[in-house]
Amino acid sequence: MKRVLYISGLSVLLFLMASPAWSANQEDAKEELNAKEFITEHLADSYEWQIVSDGTRHLAIPLPVILHSKTTGWHLFSSAHFHHGTNSYKGFEIASDGKYKGKIVEVGDNGNISRPLDLSLTKNAASLLFASLLVILIIMGVARLLKRDPMKPRKGFPGMIEMLVLSINDDVIKPSIGKDYQRYAPYLLTVFFFIFTNNLLGLIPIFPGGANVTGNIAITFVLAIMTFLIVNLTGTKEYYKEIFWPDVPTWLKVPIPLMPIVEIVGTLTKPFALMIRLFANMMAGHSIVLGLTMLIFITASLGVAINASMTVLSVIFTVFIDLVELLIAYIQAYVFTLLSAVFIGLARIEPHSEKKKVTSTGQAA
Known part of the structure; x- marks a missing residue:
């Protein structure tokens, strides 16, 4: 009897785990998930320490960002500025692609991208x-x-x-x-x-x-x-x-x-x-x-x-x-x-x- 209850409980749990993923996929027009990119991003370093996330909202601990720009000097601020609705702050942003992907870069007035001295606590x-x-x-x-x-x-x-x-x-x-x-x-x-x-x-x-x-x-x-x-x-x-x-x-x-x-x-x-x-x-x-x-x-x-x-x-x-x-x-x-x-x-x-x-x-x- 206990074995039947364990199997039934596990089946319900697995069904509940599978259903949201299936529903979200249907609503998202069958958008394919890039497994390689997903794994790479999770193994890479980041400027915040994520605690929990449901896909749209996430709770994370922002970490201090310490940068030195050749033009504007030293900067010290929280990484929350990059994750609360703004993609850039004080001329800095986290690169979404290219050789600096996932790293903080400085965007000049002419659009040139450079990598500042980054001593941030990741x-x-x-x-x-x-x-x-x-x-x-x-x-x-x-x-x-x-x-x-x-x-x-x-x-x-x-x-x-x-x-x-x-x-x-x-x-x-x-x-x-x-x-x-x-x-x-x-x-x-x-x-x-x-x-x-x-x-x-x-x-x-x-x-x-x-x-x-x-x-x-x-x-x-x-x-x-x-x-x-x-x-x-x-x-x-x-x-x-x-x-x-x-x-x-x-x-x-x-x-x-x-x-x-x-x-x-x-x-x-x-x-x-x-x-x-x-x-x-x-x-x-x-x-x-x-x-x-x-x-x-x-x-x-x-x-x-x-x-x-x-x-x-x-x-x-x-x-x-x-x-x-x-x-x-x-x-x-x-x-x-x-x-x-x-x-x-x-x-x-x-x-x-x-x-x-x-x-x-x-x-x-």
């Missing part, structure tokens, strides 16, 4: 700050709780955070880096929780989620650069010796420095791999979820029966992909932290003579 930037503050509050709160009674086992959320910290520190950072792992643990743990938190927030369709932070290549670029700098600024002499004078036949090093060039390229491809892996996986996941959701609206003009059946499939597959994305949110944070730790460990290589001393000491003991 949705991705606001979400990044929110996620950073959230990570700080969570970690500091759990640390304060554990400091009161370190030996008391924790349950619930504090226990989960403690488990994640110990797992990443003992199973990833310590084995990958070695004896001075504690020097790099704060950075690597921060990177893990920062990426994991932003991945989870990106899966939440309503405020304060919905921002595509880790699916933005600028964010993953900065994270990869930070790892690159730590690796190469704290590398040992043996690490640089293996780059510029590796232990290979001399003819591979002089007169043409073939192996040093290969090693230098290798130091650049490591952060590139970190950047692309995180960006591509999160961007692809968000695109798939949006694409599956769009099936409801794309099939609205094909009739109630087809639209209802595709709505059922869309809901089922979207829920499944969302569950997979929860796993991927953790895996991508874990992999980025693991590879960063491995790269740092490779840069902390010791001279072969010291390795032999350690080995002989261990055998003698």
Whole structure:
């Protein structure tokens, strides 16, 4: 009996979800929905943080716009001026097409369009700050709780955070880096929780989620650069010796420095791999979820029966992909932290003579 009620309730819900889309499509003269443009716009950054929308009206948090024009100087105003019935403000507007689509441009008196210096707080930037503050509050709160009674086992959320910290520190950072792992643990743990938190927030369709932070290549670029700098600024002499004078036949090093060039390229491809892996996986996941959701609206003009059946499939597959994305949110944070730790460990290589001393000491003991 309960199963029948569940199925009936789900059917009614899906019908209610499908009917408005079908009706709106009929009234709109069967206007085709551009799925590619819709997905691109939802993944792109914006100058407001949308909370809810019904298609004609929307509730959003306006964000501060900070611009510097070569002709009129600095400007500071709210992005609400672009979304409350006016398309332009003080000679600035958000481009609707072209290479500056979605960005604020300045329109001159002669109609020329130029891009001012844009330091505005966008949705991705606001979400990044929110996620950073959230990570700080969570970690500091759990640390304060554990400091009161370190030996008391924790349950619930504090226990989960403690488990994640110990797992990443003992199973990833310590084995990958070695004896001075504690020097790099704060950075690597921060990177893990920062990426994991932003991945989870990106899966939440309503405020304060919905921002595509880790699916933005600028964010993953900065994270990869930070790892690159730590690796190469704290590398040992043996690490640089293996780059510029590796232990290979001399003819591979002089007169043409073939192996040093290969090693230098290798130091650049490591952060590139970190950047692309995180960006591509999160961007692809968000695109798939949006694409599956769009099936409801794309099939609205094909009739109630087809639209209802595709709505059922869309809901089922979207829920499944969302569950997979929860796993991927953790895996991508874990992999980025693991590879960063491995790269740092490779840069902390010791001279072969010291390795032999350690080995002989261990055998003698």
